[in-house]
Amino acid sequence: MRLAYRAESIRAVEAPALAAGEPLMERAAYAVASAAVAEARRRGLALVGARALVLVGGGNNGGDGLFAAAYLARRGLLVTAALLRERVHPEGLAAARRAGVRLLPTTTPPPPPPPAPTPDRAAGRADAEASSGHSAESAESADSAQGVDSADRGESADRADRAELAPVLAAAEAAEIWVDAIAGIGLTGGLRGVSGEVARALNERRERSAVAPLVVAVDLPSGLEADGGAVPGEVLRADITVTMIGLKPALLLPPAAAEAGDVQVVDLGLAEAVAARPAVVRRLLDADVADLWPVPGPADHKYTRGVLGLVAGSDAYPGAAVLSSSGALRTGCGMVRYLGPAGAARMVLARHPEVVTAPGRVQAMVMGSGIAAGEPVPEAAAQAIADPGVALVVDAGGLDWLPADPTALARRRVVLTPHAGELARLLDGRGEPVERAAIEADPGRWAQRAAELTGAVVLLKGPVTVVAGPEGAWYSQADGTGWLATAGSGDVLAGIVGALLAGSDGPPAVLAAAGALVHGRAGVLAAHGAPITASDVAASVPEAIRGILAH
Numbered sequence: 001m002r003l004a005y006r007a008e009s010i011r012a013v014e015a016p017a018l019a020a021g022e023p024l025m026e027r028a029a030y031a032v033a034s035a036a037v038a039e040a041r042r043r044g045l046a047l048v049g050a051r052a053l054v055l056v057g058g059g060n061n062g063g064d065g066l067f068a069a070a071y072l073a074r075r076g077l078l079v080t081a082a083l084l085r086e087r088v089h090p091e092g093l094a095a096a097r098r099a100g101v102r103l104l105p106t107t108t109p110p111p112p113p114p115p116a117p118t119p120d121r122a123a124g125r126a127d128a129e130a131s132s133g134h135s136a137e138s139a140e141s142a143d144s145a146q147g148v149d150s151a152d153r154g155e156s157a158d159r160a161d162r163a164e165l166a167p168v169l170a171a172a173e174a175a176e177i178w179v180d181a182i183a184g185i186g187l188t189g190g191l192r193g194v195s196g197e198v199a200r201a202l203n204e205r206r207e208r209s210a211v212a213p214l215v216v217a218v219d220l221p222s223g224l225e226a227d228g229g230a231v232p233g234e235v236l237r238a239d240i241t242v243t244m245i246g247l248k249p250a251l252l253l254p255p256a257a258a259e260a261g262d263v264q265v266v267d268l269g270l271a272e273a274v275a276a277r278p279a280v281v282r283r284l285l286d287a288d289v290a291d292l293w294p295v296p297g298p299a300d301h302k303y304t305r306g307v308l309g310l311v312a313g314s315d316a317y318p319g320a321a322v323l324s325s326s327g328a329l330r331t332g333c334g335m336v337r338y339l340g341p342a343g344a345a346r347m348v349l350a351r352h353p354e355v356v357t358a359p360g361r362v363q364a365m366v367m368g369s370g371i372a373a374g375e376p377v378p379e380a381a382a383q384a385i386a387d388p389g390v391a392l393v394v395d396a397g398g399l400d401w402l403p404a405d406p407t408a409l410a411r412r413r414v415v416l417t418p419h420a421g422e423l424a425r426l427l428d429g430r431g432e433p434v435e436r437a438a439i440e441a442d443p444g445r446w447a448q449r450a451a452e453l454t455g456a457v458v459l460l461k462g463p464v465t466v467v468a469g470p471e472g473a474w475y476s477q478a479d480g481t482g483w484l485a486t487a488g489s490g491d492v493l494a495g496i497v498g499a500l501l502a503g504s505d506g507p508p509a510v511l512a513a514a515g516a517l518v519h520g521r522a523g524v525l526a527a528h529g530a531p532i533t534a535s536d537v538a539a540s541v542p543e544a545i546r547g548i549l550a551h
């Protein structure tokens with residue numbers, strides 16, 4: 001399982017170690033430099049003489065970057081550190097200077113001007129340095145910039161015109177490696193001022209360049225807020241993110257996580273301490289799903305394996321009945337009872353003669369797939385909603401059938417499986433109008449809100465599937481492929497999750513996440529890089545499970 005911790009937890013773990021004098025920053029910086037070197041080598045880059053640009057913010061993230069710059073310089077790279085704040089981490093700066101890192105100030109110091117370089121001088125000197133590599137003069141200029149005791153950090157420290165960014169952009173152009181140490185867990189709000197400008201310019205530059213540089217983010221891609229999945233503004237997109245102590249929620253939650261590239265966790269020797277903190281986002285791996293999978297034993301029979309009822313499909317969308325049945329059967333509970341309309345039942349039986357259409361007891365019920373919003377609640381669904389012993393998977397049109405009072409579902413095992421559009425409708429119906437686009441911009445937040453308002457677990461479908469429970473923690477599963485974006489694929493997922501709830505007593509959030517993993521894996525296996533139908537996804541579910549259980 002991958003676990004992500006809030007920034008406050010990371011700080012709480014870090015504080016006693018720092019007080020005890022553990023060199024966390026040096027360890028972090030060494031890990032960043034090592035990751036950059038390893039990836040550069042993998043890409044066939046000759047290290048000695050390669051150019052690296054380190055973007056340095058004013059906090060400890062910038063400190064990590066400066067120490068990493070020093071390590072890289074000692075490995076023979078030509079390293080430039082662009083100082084995006086008037087004050088940067090002093091020990092890091094000293095280490096970088098000792099290692100011969102070229103220091104490039106970018107901000108205009110406040111008046112009076114005498115100790116500070118003029119923008120023209122700074123730009124001219126930087127141009128000269130860009131061709132000469134390292135220079136003592138650049139260190140002096142950084143000294144003078146650092147020497148300004150600015151009481152007005154923040155907005156005034158952002159005062160940098162485009163002319164002053166030109167040397168940074170020139171250094172970026174020349175560099176094969178960019179290390180992003182602008183800000184980490186200390187960032188609040190979207191990147192402001194010079195930092196935002198640099199991130200925007202560098203993103204553009206990377207998109208235009210024929211040979212893209214390797215971008216290594218320190219702790220987080222700068223511009224992401226650690227604790228959530230939203231992208232609050234410009235973010236410097238990374239190829240690799242080296243994150244310290246533990247994952248942060250932004251590195252697992254969509255859409256933020258997509259900015260981070262390949263994420264490497266460096267525990268800095270604090271793995272045990274962080275494991276004692278509450279994780280707010282979890283990502284199941286195959287081994288976790290294997291551990292919870294209801295594998296039948298010698299004493300099992302079909303009823304002990306669990307019976308799943310299906311109220312899915314309609315005259316308008318009969319295929320959903322077949323697809324949710326297929327997903328459930330391939331996941332493997334003891335029996336599937338189809339309890340929808342007669343026409344759809346005939347189609348289900350034609351495809352799956354093993355499905356039972358007689359009413360009877362069920363341990364779980366899938367309802368709503370292939371049923372339009374606004375349809376009245378069928379009797380079989382109403383009975384299941386009223387029976388606290390039945391676990392529920394509520395999809396599509398079934399979302400309208402939920403009780404208005406969230407406490408009505410308390411202590412029930414209930415999983416809602418909306419996509420963003422259905423979630424918007426559900427939230428609107430509960431007095432919280434929100435656009436579909438707003439949900440897609442922060443799925444974790446809105447899934448969580450829906451969980452609070454309904455009292456159910458909410459599995460929000462999308463490129464990354466987010467599962468939120470009323471108790472306030474997420475699962476985030478990114479196991480699928482874009483080929484899964486095909487009609488009926490969600491119906492298969494509802495069947496998979498339903499079968500798991502029928503066959504296991506486990507907590508609904510983790511079973512929903514496990515269902516999302518299996519569905520995503522089945523999609524990948526079915527697709528093999530080519531288009532698939534929802535039926536193909538269902539057909540690949542056993543192969544997905546086989547692979548997982550082989551762990």
Ligand SMILES: NC(=O)C1=CN([C@@H]2O[C@H](COP(=O)(O)OP(=O)(O)OC[C@H]3O[C@@H](n4cnc5c(N)ncnc54)[C@H](OP(=O)(O)O)[C@@H]3O)[C@@H](O)[C@H]2O)[C@@H](O)CC1
Pocket residue numbers: 014018024025028057058059060061062064085153154155157182183184185186187188189190191192193195196218219220244
């Ligand atoms: N302590 C240690 O030894 C260890 C610490 N570690 C490292 O420390 C990091 C946390 O350091 P931190 O707390 O200093 O915050 P940090 O992420 O550098 O951000 C502050 C900077 O961001 C800036 N900034 C803020 N908002 C902004 C915005 N919207 N737009 C633009 N800028 C904005 C803010 O600017 P200011 O507000 O001051 O103008 C300031 O310059 C952590 O992520 C990890 O990398 C680990 O390696 C372990 C060892």
Ligand SMILES: Nc1ncnc2c1ncn2[C@@H]1O[C@H](COP(=O)(O)OP(=O)(O)O)[C@@H](O)[C@H]1O
Pocket residue numbers: 419461462463464465480481482483484485486487488489490491492493519
């Ligand atoms: N780009 C994507 N990458 C991975 N999975 C996706 C992507 N787009 C959609 N999916 C998955 O495909 C399924 C689509 O479900 P849904 O939108 O309910 O479709 P339908 O209603 O047609 O069955 C969901 O499980 C979703 O997570």
Ligand SMILES: [K+]
Pocket residue numbers: 061180181182183184217218219220221222
């Ligand atoms: K960063």
